[in-house]
Amino acid sequence: MEYEYIKRIINGEIELYGYFLDTYGNRVYALVQRIINNREDAEDLTQEVFIKAFESLRSYRGECQFSTWLYRIACNLTTTVVRKKARQEPPIPVDDMRLDEIDSDIFDEQFSSEPDDEHQELLDDLQLAISWLSEEERGLITLFYYEEKSVNECAYILRQSENNIKVQLYRARKKLSLYLYRIKHGNEPQS
Amino acid sequence: MxxxxxxxxxxxxxxxxxxxxxxxxxxxxxxxxxxxxxxxxxxxxxxxxxxxxxxxxxxxxxxxxxxxxxxxxxPSAEEITTFFTNIKKGVAQYFTESAYYYYMALLFAILLVFDHKMRRKWGQRNSDLETDTPS
Structure with missing residues (x-):
């Protein structure tokens, strides 16, 4: 049905585009909010995403879900716009070499919590840690963990190879556990 | 893991x-x-x-x-010049001969516009009077 709508929009029935705004508006808005730390810009960016999607509607051939195609535009536009602006850097930058040295078990250790209070605290810390990731990493973990997109779909949306996505996911998880360790202990774990 | x-x-x-x-x-x-x-x-x-x-x-x-x-x-440059001069002459002659008709058409258009304006003004005045009159 959606592809049919798109064909009709291309043929001049522009008012039908409202259907896509109503259906996907909030989903794209949520994705943009999760990628950027500034919520005020999110609505403007969402509007830009839909305008850009309208302009390139002819290039959509129905090879994937329309939402996936929209996410591809949203991720690309959001990271480009954020890159142009001054980016918020993590307080303590992570050295890639250091990241490789850290034992993978640290990940499970950082994510373990038992009582409810600790669970809430862990969620707060995790949210802070996510905000320290780069926009690209936030986009990737949002697509993979929240939107439950496959590695293949993430690769399509972020215009990267599947192997690259797997590596980036692994590194993002390690970074998160490192950030959580820093938040909890105030220093870095021993490798 | x-x-x-x-x-x-x-x-x-x-x-x-x-x-x-x-x-x-x-x-x-x-x-x-x-x-x-x-x-x-x-x-x-x-x-x-x-x-x-x-x-x-x-x-x-x-x-x-x-x-x-x-x-x-x-065509040579001279031929082209003659061609355009002839056209200019022809146009000028046409306008001189038809000047009376253009004058009449212009007068008709002015009267038509005047008539349209007056009708609008008259219509507006009548409708204002109708709304002011208590039923």
């Missing part, structure tokens, strides 16, 4: 990052922008159409001129 617990925790934390929804005016304002984009695109297509027509005309004319030049049938 990643567990379901970690997966769910991450999912929950990511979900917390976006709690707002779009403003109710979002669809309307975006559609306004979309219409503007569509209009701009239409104008662009139209402009390219005009450019294509003008380019074709120039090409055809240039082709014709080149053809005449190679066939040795290109």
């Amino acid at each position: 990643e567990t379901n617990h970690n997966h769910n925790l991450l999912r929950e934390a990511i979900a917390r990052r976006a709690t707002d929804t779009l403003s109710p005016r979002f669809t309307a304002t975006t559609m306004q922008q979309i219409y503007k984009v569509a209009e701009r695109r239409e104008r662009r297509v139209e402009m390219w159409g005009y450019i294509a027509i003008v380019s074709m005309l120039i090409l055809v004319t240039a082709g014709g001129v080149c053809g005449l030049y190679f066939m040795g049938k290109l």
